[in-house]
Amino acid sequence: MIGIHVEARRKLLKGAYIAFDLAVLVSVMLLAGLFYVHVYGQHTVSRHPEKLVLQESGVVMASDGTVLRKIPLPGSGYRKLATLEEMPKRLVDTFLAVEDRRFYRHQGLDYQGIARALLNNTLHMRVSEGGSSITQQLARNLYLNRKQTLLRKLNEASIALALEKRLSKHDILEMYLNQIYMGEGQYGVKAAAEHYFGVTNLKELDVAQIASLAAIPKGPSIYHPGDDAGLSVERRNLVLGIMREQGLITQEEMAAAQRKEYRPPERAMERRIGASYIDAALEEASRLTGKSQTELLTGGYTIVTGMNASVQQALEETFSNPDLFPPDGKDQQVEAAMAIIDHRTGEIAALTGGRNPVRGGLNRATVDARQPGSAFKPIIDYGPALESGRFTPESLLPDRKASYGSYAPENLNGVYRGQVTMRTALQQSMNAPAVWLLSQVGISQATAFAAKLGIDLPKEDRNLSIALGGLHAGISPLKMAQAYSVFASGGVFREAHMVRRIQDSKGNVVYEYVPRERQAISPQTAERMTGMLRNVVTEGTGKKARLGRPVAGKTGTTQLDLPGVSRKANRDLWFVGYTSEWTAAVWMGFDRTDHNNYMTEGSGKAAALFAAVMRKAYKE
Structure with missing residues (x-):
């Protein structure tokens, strides 16, 4: 009997030691994880300050206002920047209601949202919700890829926490609304409003348009207003319901917006002419302003040239x-x-x-x-x-x-x-x-x-x-x-010249040709x-x-x-x-x-x- 008790005690002690070791290991791992989350995000944000300065597409125009090129950003598409103050409050509030209702109450991670997403994903046996806050979405879009891995989610959370420490809520929300992908190569709500509705002043957006924009981030390829399957209308109406629920619109406004049909704007098509001309104009603009061509192309500048589009076409x-x-x-x-x-x-x-000119090609005319x-x-x-x-x-x-x-x-x-x-x-x-x-x-x-x-x-x-x-x-x-x-x-x-005027992203004239003759x-x-x-x-x-x-x-x-x-x-x-x-x-x-x-x-x-x-x- 004594031997049995000794053996049982030995096994109990062994189990206790194992449990203790596991507890220590888990504690160390948790501490390491917390240290990683604290350090990784801070290091990443500090090492890449340029990521916090959003690029904005440049525009090259002919003398009559014809858009010759909306310059795509390197590796992405077209973006126009807008301050939070330029956006209607209803638009901002709708994005918050749809994407992150507790944005102003969390410090980068919405733990309630994460818990809800975990529960729903478990019940559905698939990843149906992300639970990511607006800050997390911004962290992912600025610094990470979209792979659904545990490490990526950990990195996303770490960067989100770092962003909240470095930036104000105002700046995070403004950057998010300018950075978010909105389908068809458009980045940010200003570019999307112009592209889908022909609206350049965001405060002129109506209720249906605001709901349509807020519907896009859930699935930019299927929920943008130009889709053919009708999914964007369903998503828009769902957003209108959220807007009504949150008191952003009345029942009558919701009903009227739901009845509204989408009609794409009659936007002037870019005239795909003047490859050599544009190259030479950018070189001239760079020389005149002292800015590199990259700065001009990604700084939101509008370059108005003296091109006669009809003559160039001829x-x-x-x-x-x-x-x-x-x-x-x-x-x-x-x-x-x-x-x-x-x-x-x-x-x-x-x-x-040349006879078949391309951007960046040999310009035999100059x-x-x-x-x-x-x-x-x-x-x-x-x-x-x-x-x-x-x-x-x-x-x-x-x-x-x-x-x-x-x-x-x-x-x-x-x-x-x-x-x-x-x-x-x-x-x-x-x-x-x-x-x-x-x-x-x-x-x-x-x-x-x-x-x-x-x-x-x-x-x-x-x-x-x-x-x-x-x-x-x-x-x-x-x-x-x-x-x-x-x-x-x-x-x-x-003097022969191409550049008539250069404006920055706010419309300020940074260069204007002054006629000089002799x-x-x-x-x-x-x-x-x-x-x-x-x-x-x-x-x-x-x-x-x-x-x-x-x-x-x-x-x-x-x-x-x-x-x-x-x-x-x-x-x-x-x-x-x-x-x-x-x-x-x-x-x-x-x-x-x-x-x-x-x-x-x-x-x-x-x-x-x-x-x-x-x-x-x-x-x-």
């Missing part, structure tokens, strides 16, 4: 016609770029950096990389000569072979007339008279004239080969259009140049640029000049010209010109493209 539609371009090479498509300036204001009306050929002659030869006062369009110039040290230019057709007027030399794009003219005016005076038109030539270009457009680094279509715009505007220089060259020089350039279009090399209105302009061609390749092979084709409203420059060529990729057509092809774009822009 430009891109014309560029989509392959018949207007030379044949492609063996392994490359022939490319093109064009810039159009409204020389009355200096605003860039339209621009494309890169100084192409030889302008004879299109440079008005800028560096004939313009400076007229401005000097020593020459007129009727001045006689020698047209004969001549050498200038080691430089011996030739006329392309090998024909020399002995003597021609300046008007004829430009009209027929003769080389010999152009080089002679530059030698007479002087390179210093000529380059100073070009600088007045916006073209600053480096020291490598201080030689006579610039007379025929042989530049060290090349030039862009935009700079060529800028230079010719001075001729078009009576000698007045107006008389760069004499009105007489501009008038005489325009007369000669009109001659080029009516009777000379630019005939294919003719329209049903006066056009002045000049063609330009640079030859390939590679051994074993036909002398007819060309590297660059240009036409730069203007009407009474717009100055435009067109370039054609290959990104990489070689034995397999070159053009045999002449600059008339560029002149014809100019005319095609302008006809569509003018709707001739």
Whole structure:
């Protein structure tokens, strides 16, 4: 008997020791868990302060208010921020009634809600409720993923507690209502109100709209107002019942809202045009404000440009016609770029950096990389000569072979007339008279004239080969259009620009273009140049640029000049010209010109493209 009692006592003691060990282990685990919950959230929030500054989508607009792009936020969608004070009290109270009624009575964790969710999930044998407070939802959305794991829930609770210590209830609720996903790529109640109802002033929301918005977070993909299954109406009516129960609306208001049918707003569709233009406008805006492009795109800025949406559309539609371009090479498509300036204001009306431009792609319209050929002659030869006062369009110039040290230019057709007027030399794009003219005016005076038109030539270009457009680094279509715009505007220089105005998220103007103009060259020089350039279009090399209105302009061609390749092979084709409203420059060529990729057509092809774009822009 004694042995039995001893054995029983030994087992009892062993069980007690095990129980004690388990109790100690559980206590240690609880303490570790409490320590983890306390430390993890504080550490996470402290390490990522940027998460507490919500990004806001930027908007790029054309001159007439057409929205060109609502810039999506990196990795997400579109968001517009609103303060809690900008939101109607009924909207805020409805979200609290639906999502977290004890928001102002807990410190981040709604223990009653958690207990209720545990009970209901147990009864239903599935996860049907989350029990997460608004602070927990914000913690999850800012810092975590949506995986339903115990660790994620623990982390969520820890971060929620940390947020409550760092932020006020006002700030947490405001951030939640701006951060919450509302379906169809919209984040926050302001973006959702604009997207689903066309309402930009949140205080204009009616009862049905408020209920519809508060219905979305439960299931953004199925409860947004635009769904086709009718689930959003059921959810909206459920929310209306909660609003009535909480005394937020009357029985009559609830009944009226339940009868209301959803009609999507007639929102203006974004015009998916101007990829190259937008890239260049953002670069300009960044330079003007000193802000990075990322700041501009995620800081809620609205950038109003000078784009003429109709002209941009005409430009891109014309560029989509392959018949207007030379044949492609063996392994490359022939490319093109064009810039159009409204020389009355200096605003860039339209621009494309290629035939199939994409955001972030090569912008051939703004890169100084192409030889302008004879299109440079008005800028560096004939313009400076007229401005000097020593020459007129009727001045006689020698047209004969001549050498200038080691430089011996030739006329392309090998024909020399002995003597021609300046008007004829430009009209027929003769080389010999152009080089002679530059030698007479002087390179210093000529380059100073070009600088007045916006073209600053480096020291490598201080030689006579610039007379025929042989530049060290090349030039862009935009700079060529800028230079010719001075001729078009009576000698007045107006800086080509895209950005008209920049506003921050509150509507404050942070930049606005202030017109500045200067008389760069004499009105007489501009008038005489325009007369000669009109001659080029009516009777000379630019005939294919003719329209049903006066056009002045000049063609330009640079030859390939590679051994074993036909002398007819060309590297660059240009036409730069203007009407009474717009100055435009067109370039054609290959990104990489070689034995397999070159053009045999002449600059008339560029002149014809100019005319095609302008006809569509003018709707001739």
